[in-house]
Amino acid sequence: MLNTPSALALCSDAPTLAFLGPPGTYSHQAAFDVFGDSVHYVAKQTIADVFESLSSELPFGIIPQENSTNGSVIETYNLLRCRAIGRDSFVRGETNMPINHSLVVRQNVKLEDIELVLSHEQALGQCRAFLKEHVPKASLKPTDSTASAARALLDPPSKGFDPLKTAAICSTVVTSLFHGLEVLRTGIQDGESNTTRFYIVSYGGDVLVPWITPPPCQKRALIRVLPASSSGAWDTSRAIKAVNLPISRIDRRPSLCSKTFRDVYFLEVYAEAGQENDVPWFDCVNQAVERLRQASLESTVLGIW
Numbered sequence: 001m002l003n004t005p006s007a008l009a010l011c012s013d014a015p016t017l018a019f020l021g022p023p024g025t026y027s028h029q030a031a032f033d034v035f036g037d038s039v040h041y042v043a044k045q046t047i048a049d050v051f052e053s054l055s056s057e058l059p060f061g062i063i064p065q066e067n068s069t070n071g072s073v074i075e076t077y078n079l080l081r082c083r084a085i086g087r088d089s090f091v092r093g094e095t096n097m098p099i100n101h102s103l104v105v106r107q108n109v110k111l112e113d114i115e116l117v118l119s120h121e122q123a124l125g126q127c128r129a130f131l132k133e134h135v136p137k138a139s140l141k142p143t144d145s146t147a148s149a150a151r152a153l154l155d156p157p158s159k160g161f162d163p164l165k166t167a168a169i170c171s172t173v174v175t176s177l178f179h180g181l182e183v184l185r186t187g188i189q190d191g192e193s194n195t196t197r198f199y200i201v202s203y204g205g206d207v208l209v210p211w212i213t214p215p216p217c218q219k220r221a222l223i224r225v226l227p228a229s230s231s232g233a234w235d236t237s238r239a240i241k242a243v244n245l246p247i248s249r250i251d252r253r254p255s256l257c258s259k260t261f262r263d264v265y266f267l268e269v270y271a272e273a274g275q276e277n278d279v280p281w282f283d284c285v286n287q288a289v290e291r292l293r294q295a296s297l298e299s300t301v302l303g304i305w
């Protein structure tokens with residue numbers, strides 16, 4: 001059962017964890033699965049607010065990172081470009097959660113009434129086929145989160161928004177948190193196994209993560225790589241050769257520096273399962289970063305777990 005942050009805040013002096021709110025988001029549920037009652041939950045309005053709120057008073061956060069149907073969470077990768085990540089805050093672990101989306105409306109609203117669908121851009125992207133088939137004429141509007149889309153249905157009508165002609169894509173959990181809503185359809189996501197992977201982040205690299213069950217030692221790391229401005233075009237093979245560790249994913253975002261198409265890369269690396277290694281994983285990652293730097297690739301460890 002998902003507790004609301006205010007309920008938990010009353011009952012212990014556990015550490016705090018920031019999540020994309022309001023209560024009832026998938027981030028909230030994923031956090032509750034791994035931390036249960038061992039943390040106080042603090043709802044933030046956006047993913048950026050989760051990152052930016054991390055401090056010694058609010059040391060943990062959960063961030064959606066990728067989805068098996070809709071791919072990387074762009075907002076998260078844009079934020080991973082910030083200097084504070086890899087300096088003050090770090091990725092400390094991961095958790096996967098299957099996502100079952102529902103189409104939620106105000107009570108008595110019918111499918112044929114719907115002219116607008118609100119949700120987090122990830123959820124809109126994960127339900128494309130359903131939306132095309134069942135509400136092809138509806139406009140789609142991204143919101144900060146799935147639960148904030150549901151909560152907006154309870155707002156009074158305003159210019160361009162009639163809650164009696166609007167639906168939200170979110171978890172059914174929201175109907176028990178916000179009264180006056182009902183589920184019109186459930187299981188509306190494209191693809192059989194719609195799963196989102198979340199990163200657990202912390203302020204400081206060595207504060208103990210309060211898992212309710214410690215996850216198996218995964219030996220993973222996330223490295224941010226930016227080619228030196230003098231080093232010509234990006235050459236993927238040079239980076240792969242330099243890192244010399246198995247790479248499970250490569251993401252790429254504009255670096256926003258003045259040189260056109262000088263992008264920032266995110267390499268997620270891992271240790272081969274069962275590979276007996278005399279060198280501790282932490283040292284393997286730092287040696288890989290050293291090799292990248294020697295190859296003129298400015299590199300920062302964003303997390304080792």
Ligand SMILES: O=C(O)C(=O)Cc1ccccc1
Pocket residue numbers: 020024025026027028064067099120122123144145146147196
């Ligand atoms: O908006 C939410 O509920 C989130 O936690 C982000 C998200 C959106 C869609 C799928 C997984 C996570």
